[in-house]
Amino acid sequence: MSETHVTPEVEEPEEPTNRPAPTRRMKEWFSRPYVRPIVIICAVITLAFIPFAWVVLYFMNGSGAPASPTMTEIEKTILVFTIVSGPLMAITLAVLLYSLLARGKGSWGRVHGEEPPMQDSPAIRTNSTAVIAWIAATSVLAAFLVVWGMIELATITKDSYGSIASVQGPNAPKPIDINVTGQQWVWTFQYPDQGNISADTLVVPINTPLYFNVTSVDVVHDFWIVELGVKIDANPGAVTNTGVTPTKLGTFNIRCAELCGLHHAYMETKIQVVTQDQFNNWVREMGGSRTA
Amino acid sequence: MKRALFTIITVLIGVIVVAGSALWLYAIQKPSPAYAATVVGTANTPQGVVKHATMTLDIHPNSGPGVPNPPGVPTSEVDAGGWPFYSQTSLQFPAHTLVTITVHQYDGASTVWNPYFAGVHGTVGNTAVFNGKSASSINPANVAHTFTIHQFPQANQPYFFVSVPMLAVPNNAKNLANGFPAPQTITFSFMTGAPGKYMWNCEDPCGNSYQDFGGVMSQHGYMSGTVTVV
Numbered sequence: 001m002s003e004t005h006v007t008p009e010v011e012e013p014e015e016p017t018n019r020p021a022p023t024r025r026m027k028e029w030f031s032r033p034y035v036r037p038i039v040i041i042c043a044v045i046t047l048a049f050i051p052f053a054w055v056v057l058y059f060m061n062g063s064g065a066p067a068s069p070t071m072t073e074i075e076k077t078i079l080v081f082t083i084v085s086g087p088l089m090a091i092t093l094a095v096l097l098y099s100l101l102a103r104g105k106g107s108w109g110r111v112h113g114e115e116p117p118m119q120d121s122p123a124i125r126t127n128s129t130a131v132i133a134w135i136a137a138t139s140v141l142a143a144f145l146v147v148w149g150m151i152e153l154a155t156i157t158k159d160s161y162g163s164i165a166s167v168q169g170p171n172a173p174k175p176i177d178i179n180v181t182g183q184q185w186v187w188t189f190q191y192p193d194q195g196n197i198s199a200d201t202l203v204v205p206i207n208t209p210l211y212f213n214v215t216s217v218d219v220v221h222d223f224w225i226v227e228l229g230v231k232i233d234a235n236p237g238a239v240t241n242t243g244v245t246p247t248k249l250g251t252f253n254i255r256c257a258e259l260c261g262l263h264h265a266y267m268e269t270k271i272q273v274v275t276q277d278q279f280n281n282w283v284r285e286m287g288g289s290r291t292a
Numbered sequence: 293m294k295r296a297l298f299t300i301i302t303v304l305i306g307v308i309v310v311a312g313s314a315l316w317l318y319a320i321q322k323p324s325p326a327y328a329a330t331v332v333g334t335a336n337t338p339q340g341v342v343k344h345a346t347m348t349l350d351i352h353p354n355s356g357p358g359v360p361n362p363p364g365v366p367t368s369e370v371d372a373g374g375w376p377f378y379s380q381t382s383l384q385f386p387a388h389t390l391v392t393i394t395v396h397q398y399d400g401a402s403t404v405w406n407p408y409f410a411g412v413h414g415t416v417g418n419t420a421v422f423n424g425k426s427a428s429s430i431n432p433a434n435v436a437h438t439f440t441i442h443q444f445p446q447a448n449q450p451y452f453f454v455s456v457p458m459l460a461v462p463n464n465a466k467n468l469a470n471g472f473p474a475p476q477t478i479t480f481s482f483m484t485g486a487p488g489k490y491m492w493n494c495e496d497p498c499g500n501s502y503q504d505f506g507g508v509m510s511q512h513g514y515m516s517g518t519v520t521v522v
Contacts, residue, residue, distance in 0.1 A: 100296055181406055184505060186442050186495060188408040198408050200442070200453045217405035218497065218505045236503070262510045266491045268443050270451055 022129060037102065038094045045090035053082035064227040067248035067273065070159045071229030077152045084141065160230065160243050175209035175243060178202070182214070182221030182234035185267035187254060195288035202254060202271040204246060205279035211243040222258035225271055231257055246273040324513065326520065327380035335390045337416075339483065343389040350379040350475075351437055351458060353399040375508045376437065376498055381517025383492065385484045390416070396475040397436055401460035402498045404435040409495040412480065414441070414454035420480035422459045429457070436460035436476075441492040441519050449488030452521070455495065456480045490519040 020028070029035060057075055066072045179190040190198045202225075204210055214223045216234040224231040225244070232242040256267035274282065283289070329345035354374025376399045385391045404410055410432035412420045419426045440455040458478055465473035493516035499507035508514035 100299065181408070183406055183495065184509065185493065186440065188406060190408075198411075200408075200413060200455070201451070218503050261505070262512070263491060263493060263516060266442070266444055269453075 025129075034098060034102070038091075038098050041094035041097055042087070042090045045093055046086045049086040049090060050083055053079050053086075056082055063253050064250070065248075066227060066229065067250065067252055068159070068228040068230075068244045068246050070156050070244050071227060073152055073155050073159065074229045077148070080148060081145065084145065088141075156229075159245065173208055175211040176204065177211050177213065178204075180212050180214040180223050180234065182216045182223060182256065182260075182267075183218050184261050185256070185263040187223070187256075187267070187269050191283070191288060194283045194286075197283065197286040197288035199286065201269050203279060203282050204271065204273055205276045206246055206249055206273050208276070209243055209245045212241065214240045214242070219260050220258050221256045221260050221267070224255045224257040225252060226255060227252040228271070233258065246271075249273050249275070324380070324382045324517075326382045326384040328384040329386065329389075329391050329393075331386060331389070337390055337483065339388075342483070343386055344392065345386055345389050346392045346394070347383070347385075349393060349395045349439075351395060351397045351399055352377055352379065375514055377508065377514040378439075378494075378517070381513055382520075383517060384520045384522060387484055387487045387521050389484050390481055391484055392479065392481040393439070395439065395456075395458060395478045397458045397478060398461060398472055398475045399436040399458075399498075400463055401434055401436055402496055402504065404432045404438070404457070404496045405503070406495070407432050409438045409440065409455055410435050410457050412456050414452075415456060415480045415482045420456045420478055422478055423476060430459055434460050435496050437498055437515065438495040439492060440495045441490050444488070444490045444518075446489055450485035452485065452488065452490050452519075454480075454482045457496070484521045486521070488521050490521070492517055492519050 019025070030039075057079060060075065060078070066075055176191070177193050179192060181188045181190070186200065187202075188198060188200055189202050190196060212223065212230070212232070214232055214234045215238065216236045218236060220236070221234040222231060223234050227248075228244045228246055230242055230244045232240050234240065250273055252271045252273065254269045254271050256264055258264075260267065327347070329347040331343050331345045333344050334341050335344035353376050411429040412418050412427070417428075419428050421427075422430060435457045437458040438455055439458060440453075442453050442455075443451060456478065459476040461473050461476055467473050494509070497504035497509055498515060499505055499509035501507065509516075
């Protein structure tokens, strides 16, 4: 005896007909009890967050303001990205806070897990307005970040002589080569163009391109000139290159940015950006020869 | 409201656990007692007449009969294979003083990876006296250890860098009656500035494991320590 399987007919929800105009639907959506509080929380957090971008910069500049075009570009990018991320963070926090706090009675407390759900209309299987708006908004945001990032990357690469050819124009100043060696837990610097003089602090002339040949004799370190926006790995057995043009006189910080052992936190030294005459004098005092 | 309260309490418990762990780890640290340089008089320097202090350090190739344990390291933790160490690691110098350090070095040579540290840096005249002879550097192949003082990340303290290579005892050196070879004697002087806190360590890899940077090169109490200028 064969059994006959009868597939029960599933009653498809009726497609909404006579849909209201988009403006009316938007108005209805905004009048939902949970939308307004979330939008308000979102707006408040966004407005409160925007000044935070400058707070980030304030702490970034705790040891000194940017001393090179590279660091200026990096700070600009951080500022813009922090501001752009504000609304995204705000909407996440707003939903979280509303879900967490809207438990009482009143307009903020109408979503009660303990109570029966409100009468709802037929399920909406798609909402092309919402889909298009979401895709458009996120695409514009992502495209903005990508384009901005690529432009800044190209600018910073040029400023840091990612391609040495970029500073070899007919009128371009010749960069000073500096060999940087990291080891647990000190930095040493050698100036091959100035008679191979060596030092434990970096002394460089202002407005002159510097080209760093960075390596390590033990573990991986990371050569980081904080206020000049230079940061590149120092790998044992390999040489990595980067560069910068310091544009501000003063003494700035060099640190290791790669956890490298017991005294990693103490692996720091100074860079002194001086005038060309002061640099020439320093080279002479160190027993070197000025060749550039 | 109850849920918010639970959330806050959970976060607070997390903060207390993390902060408590950090404080506990900080409290159980037992740095070896400070070893202070002795002021012996005054000295004429380019900076004028200043106090003159002296200090003596030993570098032992390992612990054993007649050799003390590394500072702050109990016998039970002394490596059986023998690790080299400085006799004192928490050093203290008076501020604005000419400090003269004499090191008796008993250990053999190891490879100095960076020739910069075969040179003398930051001392008076950038020289040191090796067994009675003044020099600004030694053969990198004859370096046993270095005594290198450098920066400590503390704001508003003067920069301080001193590095002196420690001459190695030759491999064929004969032991004296006390069972040890005659040590190399290295003497150097430097000026201290304003009060501050720094660290020192050996920059000549003398440990084990990768590139000789393990063991004593990565633990407190053997080849590294603090320098406090008071």
